[in-house]
Amino acid sequence: MSEEDKISTSFLKTIIVKAETYIPQVPKPKKKIPLEVRLMWCGIALFIYMIMGQTPLYGASAPSLDFLAFTRVIFASQQGTLIELGIGPIVTAGLLMQLLKGSEIFHLDFKKPEDREIYQTATKIVTYIVIIAESSLYGMAVYGPHMSNHETTLILIGQLIGASVIIMLLDELVQKGWGLGSGISLFIAAGVAQQVIWSLFSPIPAGDGGPVGVFANIIHGIMTSDYTNIFFRSNQLPGMFGLFVTAGVLLILVYTQGIKVEIPIVSTKYRGFSAVYPIKLMYVSNIPVILASALTANAVFVGQIMWANFNAGNVNPLFNILGMFDRTSPSTPIGGLLYYITAPRGLDIVALDPPRAIFYILFMVGIVVLFGRLWIELGGLSAKSAAKNLLDAEVQIPGFRRSNQPVENLLQKYIPSVTIIGSIILGLLAGSSDVLGTFGSGTGMLLTVDILINYYNLLVREKVEEVMPVLGSVLGRK
Numbered sequence: 001m002s003e004e005d006k007i008s009t010s011f012l013k014t015i016i017v018k019a020e021t022y023i024p025q026v027p028k029p030k031k032k033i034p035l036e037v038r039l040m041w042c043g044i045a046l047f048i049y050m051i052m053g054q055t056p057l058y059g060a061s062a063p064s065l066d067f068l069a070f071t072r073v074i075f076a077s078q079q080g081t082l083i084e085l086g087i088g089p090i091v092t093a094g095l096l097m098q099l100l101k102g103s104e105i106f107h108l109d110f111k112k113p114e115d116r117e118i119y120q121t122a123t124k125i126v127t128y129i130v131i132i133a134e135s136s137l138y139g140m141a142v143y144g145p146h147m148s149n150h151e152t153t154l155i156l157i158g159q160l161i162g163a164s165v166i167i168m169l170l171d172e173l174v175q176k177g178w179g180l181g182s183g184i185s186l187f188i189a190a191g192v193a194q195q196v197i198w199s200l201f202s203p204i205p206a207g208d209g210g211p212v213g214v215f216a217n218i219i220h221g222i223m224t225s226d227y228t229n230i231f232f233r234s235n236q237l238p239g240m241f242g243l244f245v246t247a248g249v250l251l252i253l254v255y256t257q258g259i260k261v262e263i264p265i266v267s268t269k270y271r272g273f274s275a276v277y278p279i280k281l282m283y284v285s286n287i288p289v290i291l292a293s294a295l296t297a298n299a300v301f302v303g304q305i306m307w308a309n310f311n312a313g314n315v316n317p318l319f320n321i322l323g324m325f326d327r328t329s330p331s332t333p334i335g336g337l338l339y340y341i342t343a344p345r346g347l348d349i350v351a352l353d354p355p356r357a358i359f360y361i362l363f364m365v366g367i368v369v370l371f372g373r374l375w376i377e378l379g380g381l382s383a384k385s386a387a388k389n390l391l392d393a394e395v396q397i398p399g400f401r402r403s404n405q406p407v408e409n410l411l412q413k414y415i416p417s418v419t420i421i422g423s424i425i426l427g428l429l430a431g432s433s434d435v436l437g438t439f440g441s442g443t444g445m446l447l448t449v450d451i452l453i454n455y456y457n458l459l460v461r462e463k464v465e466e467v468m469p470v471l472g473s474v475l476g477r478k
Helices: 001-022 033-054 067-075 088-102 113-146 150-178 183-199 214-224 240-257 289-310 317-322 347-352 355-376 383-392 404-413 415-436 442-465 469-475
Strands: 260-265 274-280 322-326 329-335
Touching: 033 067, 033 150, 033 183, 067 088, 067 183, 088 113, 088 150, 088 347, 113 150, 113 183, 150 183, 150 347, 183 240, 183 442, 214 240, 214 442, 240 415, 240 442, 274 355, 274 415, 289 322, 289 355, 317 469, 347 355, 347 415, 355 415, 383 415, 404 415, 415 442
Parallel strands: none
Antiparallel strands: 260 274, 322 329
16 A cells, blocks of 8 residues: 555544544444344334334325336335335445445455444445435435425425434444344345235235235135136236246245355364355345346436436437336336336236347346456455455365465355356346246345345354354355
């Protein structure tokens, strides 16, 4: 690191340390809390979040156009409620900090507790900045035109900021040891589970004459002797076909999560202790899918704004190349590039334009592979980073010298391959699931399964950490 970088990093550290005393935060528990109590705190945080999701924004009516429709699952958000932005600001700030960390712009030694504290504080500061920026921009751009005066708009922006800060503190409560895992994961899984339960059991009447829920629709079909809409349903309504697709995706995800290469390791500190370092087929996790979905959502969002301001009649050839929208239903593109990178959800829509479905699936595969390669480098999951983590955990691979290069060469044989193969599988699953009408969306199911498996691994890691805290932390990685 150059002298200028050292001075810059030192200056930033000083500012962050001084700002820490003014930032509201949840204190860490003074001792480790029993698992039962931590699960109770998880339930409390989730309950508060669900209540916020049913509380409408004061003084605002939800606009007809949902600009965040494509990110609702990822951000665990609900239009027109206190969780309008959901976990979006937290995720955005986290990704920004990961990029800064991976690109070595912000130099920190994570083996030092004080540097880890600085990183957490910096992430919190960035989160506050993102919360204020997103709440202000979204409040003025989306809800502002429908408000009667500026005072009401300011009140709305204040609600968005306050709700986002509460969500951040709930996530912090869970992460800092009062709960288990991450609040973000809890909120995403709960949102997807809610959608799945609604698709299965909702008794609300639908447009085709039967109830929305699959099982309720089956009972209705048996009682009325009308079996035409039980298996396939139009207008993206859940049917038996969607149920079978959802079950198939779940089985594939669970099966692929269990495929891994196990590298034997032994401790250099604890004599006789041996274990395995797993390199999973889904080594990249679901981060590339999240990034791909967020990219698509942002592209559609920008396209909607440009269409509404410059091409509302779909008469400008240049803007038509980007995307065209229907005036009566402007939430989904009807032409242009944006039309082909958004999912045609449901077989009835796929039948109208099969090439669109094929292009969308191929696009998802390509963009997920691209983001998968990028995330491995920026997220600290490369062979070089993994080798360093192993050596820092005071373990070594039998038959290899305890130095970075031999271990890195061994990991280099597996990590790039599983990155490409795993990303292709994730892209195919996400794209195909969206096209075929999986309950909770394909991305939502990928996230939920990964979250549940991670919670299982957390429980296993806690047992390992009782013996070797550092090694338990390493084995908990992807």
